[in-house]
Amino acid sequence: MHGTASGIEVRNLRKTFGGGTVVACDDVNLDIGSGELLVLLGPSGCGKTTTLRCIAGLENPDNDDAIWVRGRNMTRLAPRDRNLAFVFQDTALFPNLTVRRNISFGLDMRGKLSRAEIEARVTEAARLLRIEGLLDRYPRQLSGGQGQRVGLGRAIVMEPDAFLLDEPLAALDAALRVEMRTEIKLIQRKLATTMIFVTHDQEEALTIGDKIAVMKDGRVQQVDSPQDIYRRPSNLFVATFIGSPPINQFRCELRQEGGEVRLVSPIFTLSLPAELARRFAAADRGLILGLRPEFVEIGREAGGIEGVVRLTELLGSRTLVLVDAGGTEIRVLVQGEPGVREGDRVRLVLQLARGFYFDLDGRSLL
Amino acid sequence: MTDDRSSPGQKALGHGGLALVLALVLIPYVYVIVTAFKPAEEIYDATWLPQRISFDAWIEVFEVNRFHLYLWNSLVAGAGSAALAILIAVPGAYIFARKEFRFREPFFYMIVGTLIFPFILLIVPITITWIRIGLFDTFIGLWLAFQIFAVPYSMWILRGYFAGLPKNLEEAAMVYGCTQFQAFYRVMLPLAKPVIVSVLFLAFLQGWSDFLFSNMLTTGDGPRTASVAIYASTAGGERVDWQVLMVMTLLTGVPPVVLYMLAQKHLAKTFAAT
Ligand SMILES: Nc1ncnc2c1ncn2[C@@H]1O[C@H](COP(=O)(O)OP(=O)(O)O)[C@@H](O)[C@H]1O
Ligand SMILES: [Mg+2]
Numbered sequence: 001m002h003g004t005a006s007g008i009e010v011r012n013l014r015k016t017f018g019g020g021t022v023v024a025c026d027d028v029n030l031d032i033g034s035g036e037l038l039v040l041l042g043p044s045g046c047g048k049t050t051t052l053r054c055i056a057g058l059e060n061p062d063n064d065d066a067i068w069v070r071g072r073n074m075t076r077l078a079p080r081d082r083n084l085a086f087v088f089q090d091t092a093l094f095p096n097l098t099v100r101r102n103i104s105f106g107l108d109m110r111g112k113l114s115r116a117e118i119e120a121r122v123t124e125a126a127r128l129l130r131i132e133g134l135l136d137r138y139p140r141q142l143s144g145g146q147g148q149r150v151g152l153g154r155a156i157v158m159e160p161d162a163f164l165l166d167e168p169l170a171a172l173d174a175a176l177r178v179e180m181r182t183e184i185k186l187i188q189r190k191l192a193t194t195m196i197f198v199t200h201d202q203e204e205a206l207t208i209g210d211k212i213a214v215m216k217d218g219r220v221q222q223v224d225s226p227q228d229i230y231r232r233p234s235n236l237f238v239a240t241f242i243g244s245p246p247i248n249q250f251r252c253e254l255r256q257e258g259g260e261v262r263l264v265s266p267i268f269t270l271s272l273p274a275e276l277a278r279r280f281a282a283a284d285r286g287l288i289l290g291l292r293p294e295f296v297e298i299g300r301e302a303g304g305i306e307g308v309v310r311l312t313e314l315l316g317s318r319t320l321v322l323v324d325a326g327g328t329e330i331r332v333l334v335q336g337e338p339g340v341r342e343g344d345r346v347r348l349v350l351q352l353a354r355g356f357y358f359d360l361d362g363r364s365l366l
Numbered sequence: 367m368t369d370d371r372s373s374p375g376q377k378a379l380g381h382g383g384l385a386l387v388l389a390l391v392l393i394p395y396v397y398v399i400v401t402a403f404k405p406a407e408e409i410y411d412a413t414w415l416p417q418r419i420s421f422d423a424w425i426e427v428f429e430v431n432r433f434h435l436y437l438w439n440s441l442v443a444g445a446g447s448a449a450l451a452i453l454i455a456v457p458g459a460y461i462f463a464r465k466e467f468r469f470r471e472p473f474f475y476m477i478v479g480t481l482i483f484p485f486i487l488l489i490v491p492i493t494i495t496w497i498r499i500g501l502f503d504t505f506i507g508l509w510l511a512f513q514i515f516a517v518p519y520s521m522w523i524l525r526g527y528f529a530g531l532p533k534n535l536e537e538a539a540m541v542y543g544c545t546q547f548q549a550f551y552r553v554m555l556p557l558a559k560p561v562i563v564s565v566l567f568l569a570f571l572q573g574w575s576d577f578l579f580s581n582m583l584t585t586g587d588g589p590r591t592a593s594v595a596i597y598a599s600t601a602g603g604e605r606v607d608w609q610v611l612m613v614m615t616l617l618t619g620v621p622p623v624v625l626y627m628l629a630q631k632h633l634a635k636t637f638a639a640t
Binding site: 056057058078079080084085086088090092093094095096105106108109110154158 | 532534535537538539540541542543544545548553556557
C-alpha cells in the first residue's frame with residue numbers, strides 16, 4: 001500500500017519532454033500529510049510547475065505509479081477525477097463569465113449541489129476572500145490581486161482534497177505579495193486542507209511553509225521544515241538558495257597540524273572547534289565552508305581576518321556590511337547600527353561552530 | 367483628413383474628393399433602386415426619377431419568375447455551406463492549433479495553399495464527378511463544392527484564433543470538472559464566437575452569391591440559386607426587362623448587406639488586426 005491515508009504522495013516522478021530530451025522532473029519524491037502546507041521552492045526552470053501539473057493531471061508522467069492521493073494511484077486519471085484544485089499563476093479565469101460564475105464553475109460542472117447550495121458556497125468563499133463586492137464583475141475588471149482571490153475562490157468552493165498553487169503571487173507587487181501570503185496561510189489553516197504552494201521566492205517559502213521541498217534541475221534537494229532548511233541545508237545549493245543576504249562561501253583545506261585541525265584558506269588559517277575537529281578527523285582534504293552573514297562578527301581586538309569596508313546597506317533593523325578581505329568579498333550582517341563606515345579597516349571573526357561544511361561536490365559533511 | 371493644420375482650401379478639396387468617390391460607388395446602387403420602381407414604358411427615358419412609382423416589376427418577379435423559390439435556394443445553399451464549413455473547420459482548426467503531430471505545419475499549409483489554386487479549373491472535373499455519383503443538381507452537391515474554398519479559409523482564420531487563446535483556460539476548465547471536449551465547447555467556443563460568426567458570414571456570402579458552381583452544378587429543375595436565375599431570366603442576355611432585372615438584383619443584393627450589418631461587431635473584432 002502506497003500513500004498516506006489522506007495526503008498526497010509523489011513517488012519517483014519522472015517527466016520528460018521532447019521525446020526524452022528535456023528532463024523536467026527526475027525521481028521526484030514528496031510526501032505531503034493531510035492538512036499540511038508544502039512549499040515547492042526552486043529557481044526558475046527547475047521543474048516546480050511540471051511537478052505540480054503532474055499532480056493535477058495536466059501533464060502525463062513518464063512512470064505509471066507516480067501520483068498517489070488518499071492512497072489511490074491517480075497517475076493516469078483525468079484532472080476532473082482527482083478532486084484537486086489548481087490555482088494558476090496568471091489566474092486563468094474564464095473571461096466570458098462573471099466572477100460569481102467563475103467561482104461556481106466547478107460546482108456547476110459537477111452538478112451535484114442545488115442552485116441554492118452552490119450560491120451559499122460562493123457567498124461563503126467570497127466572504128472569506130473579501131471579494132463579495134466583485135461577484136458581478138468580469139475578470140477584465142479586476143486588479144491582479146483581486147483576480148488571484150477569485151482564482152482561490154474557484155478552488156475553495158470545490159472543497160478539494162488539496163489546493164495546488166503555482167506561483168499565485170508572482171505577478172503582484174511586493175506589499176500585496178506579503179499581505180496575501182499571510183492571508184493564504186490563514187485560509188489554509190482555517191480550512192485545514194492540504195496545500196502545495198509553488199514559488200521561486202525563498203522568503204515566501206520560509207514564511208508560509210509547514211515543509212519546504214527545494215528543487216534544482218528537476219530533482220528534489222531537500223524536504224524539511226523551514227527551520228531545518230535554514231539551519232541544516234543538506235547541500236551547498238540549498239545553503240546558497242535559502243537566506244537573504246546569501247551565505248559566504250570559503251574554499252578551504254583541512255589540515256592536521258600539531259594535534260589541531262586547521263581550516264586553511266588564502267585569507268585565513270583557523271583552528272576548528274574541538275567538536276567539529278572530531279567529525280572531520282579524517283586525512284587532509286578540501287572542503288567548502290558556508291557561513292551566513294549573521295555569523296560573521298566585526299571584531300574589536302587583534303586577530304581575525306583583516307579587511308576594508310566597501311559598502312554598507314541598511315536593511316531595516318539590520319545592516320549589511322560588505323568587507324573586502326584580501327580580494328574576497330565577505331558579507332556581514334549586523335544588528336542595528338554597524339559602527340563602521342566605508343573605507344574603515346576592520347577585523348572579522350567567523351563563528352565556525354555555526355558554519356555549514358560541504359565536500360567539494362557540495363554535499364553536507366555534518 | 368484629421369490633420370487640423372490643413373488649410374480651408376485643402377479641406378474643401380478633401381471633402382470634394384470624398385464626395386466624388388462616394389458618388390461613384392453609390393450611383394449604380396441608386397440606379398438599381400430607382401429602376402426597380404419605374405414602369406416599363408419609362409425605362410429608356412433619360413429622366414432620373416420615375417413619373418409614377420410602379421410595383422409591376424415586383425409583382426412580375428414573384429408571380430411570373432417565382433423568384434422567391436430561387437432566393438430560398440440561395441439561402442439553403444449559403445446557410446448549408448456555412449454550417450458545413452463550420453462543422454469541418456472548427457474541429458480541424460482546433461486540432462491544428464493545439465495538437466502536436468508529425469508534419470503538422472506542412473499539412474496545414476497544404477490545405478491553406480489550395481486557396482492559391484485557381485479553383486475555376488476544378489469546375490469541369492467536379493461537374494463530371496457529381497453527375498457520376500448522383501450529386502449533380504442537389505443541394506448536397508453544391509454544399510460540398512463550396513467547401514473547396516470555404517474550408518481552407520475558415521480553417522486559416524479559426525486556427526489563428528484558437529492558437530492565440532491561452533491554453534490555461536482549457537486546463538482550468540479540465541481541472542474544474544470538464545472533459546477535454548466540454549472544455550472546448552464550454553470555454554473555447556464561446557470565446558471564439560466573433561470568429562465563428564465571421565467565418566459563418568463569409569461562407570454564407572460565398573454560397574449565396576456564387577454563380578460559377580451553381581450555374582454548372584444545378585438546373586432549372588433543381589436547386590438553382592438566385593444569381594443563376596437572374597442570368598437565366600435574360601436568356602443569356604438576349605431579352606432584358608431592366609426593371610425586373612433590377613428588382614431581382616435588389617432582392618439578391620440586400621440580404622448580405624443586412625447580414626453584414628448584423629455581424630459587423632464580430633467582423634470588426636475578427637479582422638481588427640489587419
Ligand atoms: N511543455 C513543455 N515542453 C518542453 N519543455 C518543457 C515544457 N514544460 C516545461 N518544460 C521544461 O521543463 C523544465 C521545467 O519547467 P517548469 O516545470 O516550468 O519549471 P519551473 O516551474 O520550476 O520554472 C524547463 O527546462 C522547461 O523548459
Ligand atoms: Mg513555473
